[in-house]
Amino acid sequence: MPKRQNEHMNMGSALREFIKENRLQKGIDKVEAKEAWTRLMGNGVNNYTQKVELKGDILYVSLTSSVLREELSYGTSKIIQMLNEELGKELIKKIVLR
Numbered sequence: 001m002p003k004r005q006n007e008h009m010n011m012g013s014a015l016r017e018f019i020k021e022n023r024l025q026k027g028i029d030k031v032e033a034k035e036a037w038t039r040l041m042g043n044g045v046n047n048y049t050q051k052v053e054l055k056g057d058i059l060y061v062s063l064t065s066s067v068l069r070e071e072l073s074y075g076t077s078k079i080i081q082m083l084n085e086e087l088g089k090e091l092i093k094k095i096v097l098r
Helices: 011-021 025-046 066-073 076-087
Strands: 049-055 058-063 094-097
Touching: 011 025, 025 049, 025 058, 025 076, 058 066, 066 076, 066 094, 076 094
Parallel strands: 058 094
Antiparallel strands: 049 058
């Protein structure tokens, strides 16, 4: 009795294949980028964060505090580096603070 080719595929491989076949990676990246922002920035920044949205390789962050926006603008390259490390890939190239 011949075995099916993918009978021994592990769960991780099966999920990656499903994501690839159904073109779901962009949506997953958007969710993961938002979650990474929340984890890394902490309550102090999150209390002033209205919206975090990934479009392509740009992360748009809407903040309610102009003072905080100004402070964060000085460290965007470091924030990008930290977010990409948290995500495990070079997903974000630029941050736009609004």
